[in-house]
Amino acid sequence: MDLLNVFLEEAREHLNALEESLLVLEQSPSDASEINTAFRAMHTIKGSAGMVGLDHVSYFTHHVETLFDQVRKGIIRLDHASISLLLDAKDHVESLIFKESSNEMMAISEQLIHRLQDIAPTEHAVTPEAEIPPSQLDEGEGYWRITIAPDENAFVDGFDCMPVLRELQSLGDSALTVGWREQPQQESFDPLKCNLVFLLLLSADVSKDSIHDAFMFVQDDWQIDIDRLSFNESDKLGDILQDIGAIDKAKIEAIQNSKPKLGELLSESGLVSEKTVDQALQQQAFIRKEKEKTTPSQPTIKVPSNKLDRLMDLVSELVIVHSAISQVSLVNDIEALDTASEELGRLTAELRDTTFSVRMLPIGSTFGRFRRLVRDLSRELGKQVQLETYGADTELDKVVLERLGDPLVHILRNSLDHGIEMADVRQAAGKSSQGTIKLEATYESGSVKITVSDDGGGLHADKILAKAIERGVVSAEDNLSVHEIQNLIFEPGFSTAAKVSDVSGRGVGMDVVKTSIEALQGQVTIDSVQGKGTAIAITLPMTLAIIEGLLVRIGIEYYVIPLNTVQECIEEQTTESMLHQSTRVINCRGDYITCINLRQLFHVKQDMPKLQQTIICRAQEQQFGLSVDEIVGQRQTVIKNLSPLYRHTTGLLGATILGDGNVALILDINDLYDSCQLSDSYENMPAETPPC
Amino acid sequence: MSKKTVVAPKELTVANAKQSKEDWLAQLSEHQHLRLDLSEMEEIDTCGAQLLWFFHQCIIAPKTVSFFGLTEHAKRALAIIGMQDLPLEK
Numbered sequence: 196m197d198l199l200n201v202f203l204e205e206a207r208e209h210l211n212a213l214e215e216s217l218l219v220l221e222q223s224p225s226d227a228s229e230i231n232t233a234f235r236a237m238h239t240i241k242g243s244a245g246m247v248g249l250d251h252v253s254y255f256t257h258h259v260e261t262l263f264d265q266v267r268k269g270i271i272r273l274d275h276a277s278i279s280l281l282l283d284a285k286d287h288v289e290s291l292i293f294k295e296s297s298n299e300m301m302a303i304s305e306q307l308i309h310r311l312q313d314i315a316p317t318e319h320a321v322t323p324e325a326e327i328p329p330s331q332l333d334e335g336e337g338y339w340r341i342t343i344a345p346d347e348n349a350f351v352d353g354f355d356c357m358p359v360l361r362e363l364q365s366l367g368d369s370a371l372t373v374g375w376r377e378q379p380q381q382e383s384f385d386p387l388k389c390n391l392v393f394l395l396l397l398s399a400d401v402s403k404d405s406i407h408d409a410f411m412f413v414q415d416d417w418q419i420d421i422d423r424l425s426f427n428e429s430d431k432l433g434d435i436l437q438d439i440g441a442i443d444k445a446k447i448e449a450i451q452n453s454k455p456k457l458g459e460l461l462s463e464s465g466l467v468s469e470k471t472v473d474q475a476l477q478q479q480a481f482i483r484k485e486k487e488k489t490t491p492s493q494p495t496i497k498v499p500s501n502k503l504d505r506l507m508d509l510v511s512e513l514v515i516v517h518s519a520i521s522q523v524s525l526v527n528d529i530e531a532l533d534t535a536s537e538e539l540g541r542l543t544a545e546l547r548d549t550t551f552s553v554r555m556l557p558i559g560s561t562f563g564r565f566r567r568l569v570r571d572l573s574r575e576l577g578k579q580v581q582l583e584t585y586g587a588d589t590e591l592d593k594v595v596l597e598r599l600g601d602p603l604v605h606i607l608r609n610s611l612d613h614g615i616e617m618a619d620v621r622q623a624a625g626k627s628s629q630g631t632i633k634l635e636a637t638y639e640s641g642s643v644k645i646t647v648s649d650d651g652g653g654l655h656a657d658k659i660l661a662k663a664i665e666r667g668v669v670s671a672e673d674n675l676s677v678h679e680i681q682n683l684i685f686e687p688g689f690s691t692a693a694k695v696s697d698v699s700g701r702g703v704g705m706d707v708v709k710t711s712i713e714a715l716q717g718q719v720t721i722d723s724v725q726g727k728g729t730a731i732a733i734t735l736p737m738t739l740a741i742i743e744g745l746l747v748r749i750g751i752e753y754y755v756i757p758l759n760t761v762q763e764c765i766e767e768q769t770t771e772s773m774l775h776q777s778t779r780v781i782n783c784r785g786d787y788i789t790c791i792n793l794r795q796l797f798h799v800k801q802d803m804p805k806l807q808q809t810i811i812c813r814a815q816e817q818q819f820g821l822s823v824d825e826i827v828g829q830r831q832t833v834i835k836n837l838s839p840l841y842r843h844t845t846g847l848l849g850a851t852i853l854g855d856g857n858v859a860l861i862l863d864i865n866d867l868y869d870s871c872q873l874s875d876s877y878e879n880m881p882a883e884t885p886p887c
Numbered sequence: 888m889s890k891k892t893v894v895a896p897k898e899l900t901v902a903n904a905k906q907s908k909e910d911w912l913a914q915l916s917e918h919q920h921l922r923l924d925l926s927e928m929e930e931i932d933t934c935g936a937q938l939l940w941f942f943h944q945c946i947i948a949p950k951t952v953s954f955f956g957l958t959e960h961a962k963r964a965l966a967i968i969g970m971q972d973l974p975l976e977k
Contacts (some may be wrong), residue, residue: 349933350901356933357967364967373969379945381912386904387937393969 202247204497206292209236213285215563217278218570222272227400230369232778240288249452251304251784254290258308258494259284262315270315277314283307293762338424339406340478343393343884344376345417350389354413356756360393362409367399372474394474396481405429424482447644500593503554506741510543510550512831514741515852518831522854527686549740554738556596558636559587564600565634567606572611579617579629582607591643595715595735602708602719606647606731607632609705614651614729626728627649642717642759643737648730654723656680681721682815685709699748713865716742716757718846744832744851746859747823749794750801752858755851756821760812760864764826767807781809781820790820793869796846814868821867825846834861845870891918895928899935908938915950922976926962928958947976 199591201411210656213225213236216229221227237260252362259281265271272280290300341363345356360371372394379390397406405420407414458786474516515541524536562584573580591599615630622628645844656677663669663683675683687706712719734740736759746757772779777795780787788810793799809820848863891914896903913922922940931939944951955976957965965971 350904357964360969361967371969373940375944380939381945381947384908384941385902385946386908386934386941389937391933391937391940391968853889 199247202243206240206734209240209562209868210289212236214567217281217716220273221278230267237263256306257740258311262311262441265315280310332352339397340422341395342420345389346416347388351387359409363395366401370396374479396478399529404540480556506550509859510547513543514833516820518854520573554593555590558589558591562587578615579618582632584634589643602711605708610649642734645733650728653725653727653729659683670865700708713872742832744830746824746827746830748827749823750799754860755859762811762813765809769805769807788820790822792822812864819868889918890920892922892924894924898930899906899925899928900932901934903935904938923950924956925954928961931961933968936965936968936970943973
């Protein structure tokens with residue numbers, strides 16, 4: 196990669212970091228850590244842009260950096276207006292870097308600089324780069340141990356501990372433990388006397404004075420100890436106990452000569468109370484966690500993503516070759532070959548997992564984009580909306596993650612536009628004026644589940660049904676459940692928006708979401724309660740390259756069913772009627788389930804065996820069955836694309852190569868389910884269908 | 888073993904912590920196990936939280952106390968003062 200490409204890639208990362216920081220600063224304007232992050236981002240872009248000859252970028256970012264420098268020094272304080280301006284400036288830097296420059300862009304630069312200078316006059320211009328001591332960027336950074344013993348009359352004097360502790364915790368990462376000042380006795384305990392002691396361990400870029408500020412109203416009465424822990428603070432329990440004065444070094448050394456854990460020994464020996472040991476252990480865990488975070492990260496290298504794709508292809512081929520070798524090994528029964536095949540299998544699995552892990556990215560890397568979207572759109576719509584995100588560390592294959600962005604944007608825009616009500620409507624409904632959208636990612640049964648939920652007005656089933664009847668999607672005679680009606684929003688061209696807005700309501704949203712998710716072998720479901728809100732859940736495989744599959748046989752052909760869709764397998768006697776029906780209904784423990792005869796669907800000529808295997812799968816929250824001749828077993832399946840000739844064949848996702856060199860087709864369960872919904876032949880089911 | 892379920896008040900604060908303590912201890916003197924239903928508790932301050940912590944940590948065996956139904960709001964309040972580990976019935 197040449198210097199310019201490196202700059203472009205890094206600039207994107209810095210701009211994302213800057214945007215994230217600005218959105219946090221909008222809520223917590225004095226967050227020193229975020230101010231430093233934003234300053235560093237601008238500072239780096241300014242310097243690097245100059246190095247690659249993008250002088251105008253360097254010139255413009257210098258003014259943005261000046262503003263951050265003054266925020267850092269406490270000369271100016273950020274507010275909503277300045278954050279909006281800085282977000283505009285960030286967008287403009289992005290345009291300057293990634294779009295072709297024009298006179299119009301230069302004019303915008305000057306307008307923005309003028310507005311920046313209104314807030315941050317140039318007489319306070321940033322210290323030239325060479326004069327910034329590196330340590331200044333991290334000034335105040337450190338770990339603090341804060342012991343708080345509130346006055347015993349705090350409660351009756353009207354002082355609650357929560358506001359103080361909340362303020363302290365907002366300063367940075369923290370760990371809090373609570374203990375008793377004196378162990379209360381059951382009968383004599385006076386609940387109105389505060390008998391609690393708090394130990395707060397804090398990692399924050401703040402001064403001791405800032406911490407003292409949190410105790411402004413109580414510092415005369417409460418016992419407060421604030422100790423700075425050094426960067427190289429020992430994480431050994433013995434050192435921590437010595438440091439807090441609980442015991443001296445000689446006693447620790449004496450007791451350490453025996454092997455059991457020091458904490459248990461000290462506690463049992465009576466030299467230190469169990470409570471003190473617990474507090475020290477808490478501190479130990481905190482220091483270790485913080486050290487882990489601050490340990491210089493491993494060196495990284497940037498690799499073009501197509502090289503990773505090639506590596507993945509090669510690993511996939513290796514999985515197939517190993518499958519072939521193990522087949523040969525089974526047939527020939529040569530001990531040395533068996534051993535070599537097993538070893539190859541182990542190494543292949545390890546290589547596959549490592550290669551997967553390289554391609555996995557945390558979903559949190561996309562959350563910043565959504566936060567900005569919610570912020571800007573809510574303002575545009577005049578609504579008060581907050582976005583809460585959970586599970587940012589959940590990882591997905593980079594290809595899945597890249598293709599997930601647009602569907603999530605559609606869902607979020609819908610939530611904002613149609614879900615969350617205006618503040619007055621919410622208040623009239625007894626809700627808080629600010630709506631909440633939650634974006635949550637979790638691992639679930641080998642898949643990743645992403646849920647977007649809001650506490651808005653929910654779906655109006657009557658309106659949806661009326662619109663669906665009007666458009667001929669369903670007829671008035673169809674007796675649909677509320678859930679089925681809600682699912683109509685995924686129908687193509689469906690929209691109930693009273694008016695078409697720029698945000699949504701063009702009827703090209705939710706069906707596109709469903710199609711995009713299903714193209715990723717995922718599923719999308721909806722759950723909505725009128726007046727309470729809507730939750731849309733997307734379930735996705737973690738990767739698109741290799742899946743766990745169930746290998747089945749029909750006649751002489753082999754097929755793979757993605758294992759994450761399989762619920763159970765049932766054996767049935769073959770009946771005459773089975774031979775001729777493309778779909779039928781089976782009674783599975785009282786549930787009537789539509790079952791597709793794959794033999795008919797794929798025109799397999801060979802005779803049916805006496806026993807049929809029916810695999811119950813789940814698609815779109817519904818169960819349905821697939822009838823096959825034999826279940827061969829579970830297989831790791833490398834997905835190969837079908838040739839264009841077969842790409843539009845119903846029910847096929849791809850193909851894979853088996854160990855013996857044969858090809859097995861991989862079934863697309865969503866597509867098969869849709870096809871059996873379209874078929875009406877199951878409506879003519881025989882009444883005598885035996886229960887399973 | 889006799890059990891008694893008691894619903895905690897909507898507000899568990901310095902205003903009623905003393906009364907709640909007396910009520911709950913009285914129930915505990917008559918029953919072996921006290922179940923505290925926290926589902927209706929909408930407001931809690933540090934004084935109320937201290938009372939819950941006391942019933943969690945300081946009741947003498949064989950008497951026992953368990954908790955259930957903690958609302959999200961109360962959960963967040965307890966977490967602020969380091970009592971996020973208050974065990975709840977499963």
